[in-house]
Amino acid sequence: MNVIEHGRGKPPLDPHLKALENEAIHIFREVAAEFERPVMLYSIGKDSSVLLHLALKAFHPGKLPFPLVHIDTGWKFPEMITFRDEVVARHGLDLIAHTNPDGLRDNVTPFSHGSSRYTDIMKTQALKQALDMGKYDAAFGGARRDEEASRAKERIYSFRTPDHAWDPRNQRPELWSIYNGMIHTGESVRAFPLSNWTEVDIWRYIQAEKIELVPLYFAKRRKVVERDGMLVLAEDKRLELLPEEQVREEMVRFRTLGCFPLTGAVRSTATTLDEVIAELEIATVSERQGRAIDRDQSGSMEKKKREGYF
Amino acid sequence: MTSQHLSQALRPGEDILDVDPHPELAGRQARPLRFITCGSVDDGKSTLIGRLLWDTKAVKEDQAATLRRDSTGKQNELGLPDFALLLDGLQAEREQGITIDVAYRYFSTDRRSFFVADTPGHVQYTRNMATGASTADLAVLLVDARAGLLEQTRRHATIAAMMGIRQFVLAVNKIDLNNYDEAGFQAIARAFREIALSLGVRQVTAIPVSALKGENIVTRGDDVMPWYSGPTLVEVLEKATQRTGQTTGFRLPVQRVSRPGEGFRGYQGTVAGGSIKPGDSVVVLPSGVEANVKAIVTYDLVRNAAVHGDAITLVLDRPVDVARGDMIAAIDQRPMTGRAFTARLVALSPDGVVPGKRYWLKAGSRRQRVLVRPTSQLDLSTGNWDDATYLPVNGIGVVELDFEDVAIFDSYETNRDTGAFILIDPESLNTVAGGMIDGRRSKTGRFDALPDADRATVTLPARLLEAFLKTEFARSHAGEIKVTGPEEAEGE
Structure with a gap:
């Protein structure tokens, strides 16, 4: 039919x-x-x-x-x-x-x-x-x-x-x-x-x-700091920088959203849905990689x- | 042999839609294919699924890194991680090295996407296999090329066929360890085809594979098996058909009544058979009140029609009394209604299925009390149905259902959605059985899925009659045939 x-x-x-x-x-x-x-x-x-x-x-x-x-x-x-x-x-x-x-x-x-x-x-x-x-x-x-x-x-x-x-x-x-x-x-x-x-x-x-989304899913120049291999957003005053850490501006977006200190950004230039999907199709890591809480231990x-x- | 069976499996146009409104969305042109994999631990089932996920790039680097970390020392000779660790997600499974529960996996190729129910193989997990098989369109049965068919291959095939799967793929694995022996493969394939035919399954494809080396899974193994010209596993999966064509008329089990304001009254549910359009005449069951369809409302404004599988809101042309659990059906193709039915059952709980207990039965959106009386049990090693009054866990049996209120069903053979049900224990509230309706019982206990006039009459001498009634064929076609002994035939 x-x-x-x-x-x-x-x-x-x-x-x-x-x-x-x-x-x-x-x-x-x-x-x-x-x-x-x-x-x-x-x-x-x-x-x-x-x-x-x-x-x-x-x-x-x-x-x-x-x-x-x-x-x-x-x-x-x-x-x-x-x-x-x-x-x-x-x-x-x-x-x-x-x-x-x-x-x-x-x-x-x-x-x-x-x-x-x-x-x-x-x-x-x-x-x-x-x-x-x-x-x-x-x-x-x-x-x-x-x-x-x-x-x-x-x-x-x-x-x-x-x-x-x-x-x-x-x-x-x-x-x-x-x-x-x-x-x-x-x-x-x-x-x-x-x-x-x-x-x-x-x-x-x-x-x-x-469907509308939080803009954080799309790439933009954002202030980030690298910590434990994760790119942490450095826009909140409560994030205290460690001595060797430096805030940089980078083109990044987020694949998942949680609490900002525990959710890593990924470097990306995808500013539109089409670009995000294109990026995803060739992605070689899973979305939960950016989540600190999953990595504590296996299981x-x-x-x-x-x-x-x- | 294989190519012949492949051509049967193809049936162009049956499931793959011709229209592709989004050429960029390759692989999304068809509905996802749901299949199960069955085999024992030693058959290499985890390796097979791992290989499918790996070669279709469904496993990402960080998952592979976790795998490599967890599988230290367990890597195989090809340097690949231990795929079983990817699949056995529960701690208990990792600790014991076995698959306990059904796991669902997702992967896609350029042509199609797939839902795999990975089911454990042990006898004590028959119920898990039945669970996985309940939604599957196809079963991949795995055997070790060196061991050939096992008793459990027959068991898995029987369960899959009983749950309504009509397409089998036999993956003859570890063919590399059997010197890529063609004669051995052909012998296994022939023997399996006989089992499948005895279960009423005609679409069978046998494939020699090495899951470990990735031969004939996603990529061809022509270098090592020049004698095999059939499809790879993925090719068969891509072309497999789906049970979209329900042979019953329109069915809408009503999930809820939507009355957001005075002027609107819509019946919400998922179309469980046939199709519907405004103007069609329908009957509300069990009340029997008739009405016409006024509109099909969805969030995306108005639709001119809805087909099997669509979640819709139906508006009728007159005020009628419809409640959750009712069924709206085509006026000229009604389901069976009655208080006595016959069904086949898989017992899922350790307590088994007990005669005389008042269970809850849920079918579609309808839940009602039922008395269950087992009459026979399937012996999975012989394929015979033996008399029984109780079904133990993992037992498959024929039961008589007696309802206090009217029940509404189609036979499972004609409609998987309206012919299936679960039993719920009234105390533990656990799901204790899955069931498939064979037909309605009349007061005399005779089965009447089809009117007698529409059934084929089989007359047998008394000595064959009993044996015939115990076969899977007789059970699964009980609603379509009328079996009589010589005396009775003469009497009529």
Whole structure:
């Protein structure tokens, strides 16, 4: 059958992206229908931007039937927060920003406590607090199976115990596209509509759907300092330079966005989506290379996930 | 032999769309192909998948660096890292050196993208294989060229066929260690083709490969196997077909009702069969109320039609009562409705499937209570169905389902989306079985997937009848044939 879709000035999606989009929308609707208090984790990055776009599509012409939660560590790139507030206003979203009060009180920073403890307190613990406070029984996340080895084994509905733990050896079987949304009180599910997407799919979808992104994804002359083999953005006063470190201006962009002291920039001249995608197609390193927290030890993502990280 | 089977697998135009609106998006012209790989630890399955990912450049440098770091001392003679470490992502798997759970991998060539479900091979992981097979269009079965077919090759093929896979690739691996022996390869290929045929699978391609050396995986092995003129593994995958053509009419399991304001009422779901356009007549099940389609609403404004797989919002031309769990179907091609069905089941939980327990059954968006009564179990070593009243974990059996409320199904054979279901334990709430509908049972217990008039009648002498009923063929075609003994045939 010849299907005509009157897009908003866009050509129709190619069959590959259309299949991924259909699957994600199906998951959004299923979770929204089966759980009492769903919530969407919104991290402002490219995957979250795609996730939000798919959610808007899934529930059109209605509004999103759940709020968004943003775990704000206080160390995000300032451009991310500006972008977040614009998106919330444009779509009339219900956004809850949460920062771990214990971490604020104890002045936990990436510098004082090391990336591992900092991430646990300001991200993992903060996330658990936010989910507990809202009594959410399902949380959407933008994780993809191609990101990391332990994620390749994760279900689309990732079952969590009352203390948010993931038991990779005891996962519920997931057959066809029939999802088991039944849980006991206190238990919850993390739902991953982007499970089967790859990084290239994300970028192509952003291009095809004209999804807006934080400008940090595009190359620009930015102040950076090289630390532990990472190019760290040096625009925030809280970054204390070590004696031998020098701030340089370089043409850089970010492949993933997190906390600025822990997220490395890559040297790049890609200032447009087309250029970013072209760069990606010939890229020889994975996007998570720029993430300090993944490199602590082999299997560190699995450990964090067992403890309740996304 | 192989080229002949390849031509069967090709079927031009069946799945690859002719129209390419984005010539720059090479490899995205078709929907991704989902396939599974089955084999035991020694067959070199991890090496095969590692090779696919490596040769299609799906592994990035930093991942390879981590691999090299983790696989110190374990590199093979070609200086490649230990691919198993790339695939076995869980700590427990790395520690034990085995694959425990299904892992999903992604890679693409210039022509197509692929989702691989990498499934463990041991008997105790039959359930994981069934899980991986449930969404797959094709199965790659791996054997060691020196060992040939094993009992578990038959087991894997049987499970894959039962889960609805109709395309097999037999990768005869480690052919390099068998002196690239053509006669040995042909013998294995012939024996496998017989197994496949007995399971009703006709699209079979056998390929001699060396995963370690990368021969006939992505690149050809002509230098060492001049006698082989068939396709490489990737070539077969690129040309494989998908089960897009559902043989049922329009099906929309309703996931949720969208009522953003007074004037709008839309039914949201994913088209699970057939196609739909404004003006089409539909029936809402189980109520039986009829209506016409007024519009298909999506975020991208209005569509003139929707096909299988599309996530849509349907607006009908009159106010009718539709709730989550209902099915909107083509008025002239309705699914089966009833309270008694027969199905095949894979038991996934350590407790097995117990008769007399009231499970939750979820199919599409519909969840309801069901009583399950196993009647027979498949012996994977013989292929026979033996009488049974209980299904242990990893057991595959035939069961009778009895519902309190009306259930709505197609047979799995005709529609994988509306013929599949899961069972949920009412206490643990865990998923304990995956099931496939064979057909509806009438009050007398007779099976009626098709009206009797549309079924082929098979009359057999009593001594053959029992044996025939135990075969996979009889089970999988139960809804299409009517089997009678001589007395009964005479009586009618």
